[in-house]
Amino acid sequence: MIPLSLEVNIATQKMYLLRLGDIIREYDISTGKNGAGEQFGSEKTPRGLHVIRAKVGAGCPVNSVFVKRRPTGEIYTPELRARFPDRDWILTRIMWLSGLEAGKNRLGQVDTMRRYIYIHGTPDDVAMGVPGSRGCVRMRNADIIELFDAIPAGTRLLIKE
Secondary structure, three states: OOOEEEEEEOOOOEEEEEEOOEEEEEEEOEOEOOOEOOOOOOOOEOOEEEEEEEEEOOOOOOOEEEEOOEEEEEEOOHHHHHHOOOOOOEEEEEEEEEEOOEOOOEOHHHOOOOOOOEEEEOOOOOOOOOOOEOOOEEEOHHHHHHHHHHOOOOOEEEEEO
16 A cells, blocks of 8 residues: 655645645644744644654544543533633544654654644634644544544654744
């Protein structure tokens, strides 16, 4: 099977699923509201070459709520949001990213994996196409399920401005 890869364009707020460099699917996304950057605590989206280190949530219902990569048993609703207005909603599926470039997005104070940067689902009313996350790559729930099912752990991802 021909390997797939991903590319995130922070400027256009798009993610592309690629096969041998050709775009086979395009997704609207939302990256870090603080822009691009790699520093721990910045809540910025890290740039550079990454790999999907782990996939979490296979088979969970749409809108399953995750905290620390574990399903809480809750299903997201507007009423649940009203009860927990400050929660960073990580829903449906998680693909945990790990940087591949030592000193840029791996190890020390720039380690993507230790920053807990994911591709994940988000409430359906959250705007896509504009930065708004705490550094992660947010996707619509239907899109994250489609992508999660299409690619294996180990898939490479380039994040660029």
